[in-house]
Amino acid sequence: MKKVLRRTRRLCDGMKGQNYWFNGCMEFLMERLGEGRDYDYWFFSNVTGDSLTQPYSKDIRKTAWCPSHNLFGQAFAQKAFDACGYEFEYAAGIDDTSRDAYLPKIRQYIGRGIPVLARGGEKTWEFCLICGYRKDTLYYLRCDQKKPRALPNEFTELIFVGTRKPRPTLAQVYKQTVLAIPSYILRPATAEYSFGRQAFADWAGSFQNSTFDDVPPGEIEPWNVHGTYLCMAGTNGCAESCLRRALERNPGMAFINDLLPLYARHQEVFHGLAYRGANGKNDYASGGLCGGFKITPETIRDKALMRPVSEKIMESVRICDEILAVFERGMIP
Numbered sequence: 001m002k003k004v005l006r007r008t009r010r011l012c013d014g015m016k017g018q019n020y021w022f023n024g025c026m027e028f029l030m031e032r033l034g035e036g037r038d039y040d041y042w043f044f045s046n047v048t049g050d051s052l053t054q055p056y057s058k059d060i061r062k063t064a065w066c067p068s069h070n071l072f073g074q075a076f077a078q079k080a081f082d083a084c085g086y087e088f089e090y091a092a093g094i095d096d097t098s099r100d101a102y103l104p105k106i107r108q109y110i111g112r113g114i115p116v117l118a119r120g121g122e123k124t125w126e127f128c129l130i131c132g133y134r135k136d137t138l139y140y141l142r143c144d145q146k147k148p149r150a151l152p153n154e155f156t157e158l159i160f161v162g163t164r165k166p167r168p169t170l171a172q173v174y175k176q177t178v179l180a181i182p183s184y185i186l187r188p189a190t191a192e193y194s195f196g197r198q199a200f201a202d203w204a205g206s207f208q209n210s211t212f213d214d215v216p217p218g219e220i221e222p223w224n225v226h227g228t229y230l231c232m233a234g235t236n237g238c239a240e241s242c243l244r245r246a247l248e249r250n251p252g253m254a255f256i257n258d259l260l261p262l263y264a265r266h267q268e269v270f271h272g273l274a275y276r277g278a279n280g281k282n283d284y285a286s287g288g289l290c291g292g293f294k295i296t297p298e299t300i301r302d303k304a305l306m307r308p309v310s311e312k313i314m315e316s317v318r319i320c321d322e323i324l325a326v327f328e329r330g331m332i333p
Contacts, residue, residue, distance in 0.1 A: 003110055004132025004139050004148055011143035017238040019231060020050045021143040022068035022127040025117050026080055029161060032114055038170055039084050046242035047083040047177050048076060052184045054232060056199035058192060060211065063224045066232060069126060077159060085167020089160040099153060107133050109160060121154025174246035178253065182327050185320050197320040203229050204313035207306035217297035225300060227293050230274045237267035255330030262323050269315045
């Protein structure tokens with residue numbers, strides 16, 4: 001017997017800045033549960049802090065993607081499901097000895113028309129949705145594809161949505177999300193990552209200190225040390241929607257009007273890094289500072305060439321300070 005959910009779609013539109021797959025999965029899950037458009041990609045990317053956090057990997061050989069990828073756990077999932085008012089079950093550490101035990105429950109959920117969040121394996125490395133089955137073969141909907149496909153069962157994490165529970169109002173959720181922004185900017189570093197203001201400073205500093213002095217060009221992966229941060233910085237500029245939604249529902253948070261132009265400036269920094277070349281135009285053809293996304297390992301090792309890049313990134317550090325100053329002046333108790 002084969003059963004696959006109908007009316008599936010692409011879950012994330014990268015051209016709209018939707019690059020964090022967990023949030024696209026949550027939006028579609030809410031759709032299947034009959035929830036309204038309030039619980040969309042942007043809702044989850046903001047309330048989880050994905051679009052409000054800039055991470056930096058201290059290991060130049062390890063890619064930093066976003067909190068929902070590198071830092072996911074029970075507490076992260078709890079924040080998302082509390083905000084939309086649902087119980088959930090999170091299973092991690094699934095391996096070849098335990099994977100088959102989850103198949104009956106997955107089939108049960110598909111039979112009810114409810115997808116299951118999954119992650120793990122070469123083909124489903126990031127969060128996706130299990131949307132169908134045929135015997136023990138599962139059909140996975142990745143966020144960059146329109147239809148589920150049969151893929152190897154290699155999941156190591158699963159999330160099953162539970163029953164409805166009391167939920168906060170949207171005004172409450174957005175208010176608390178905005179008030180949490182300083183905690184994301186000043187989040188303490190761990191052994192593996194730095195965050196927020198410090199992440200921008202570490203990213204800029206890596207091109208001017210000794211980080212790459214003893215690393216041969218052949219061992220430098222430009223995406224790991226620069227491209228992923230460009231992508232996240234641009235994606236997180238979309239957090240402006242969170243501010244506008246919060247202000248619409250909480251008119252008393254007038255200080256948000258002072259935050260909006262700062263986030264717009266942050267976007268300008270990103271475009272300058274990624275797309276603005278010698279001709280001053282924001283397009284891929286102009287290459288961006290030192291090549292933007294197409295930067296080479298040889299350029300990365302050249303401190304003189306990278307100085308303008310570091311200086312541009314440091315503008316985001318100063319913007320972080322200005323954002324914090326706004327909160328100090330006008331935050332609602």
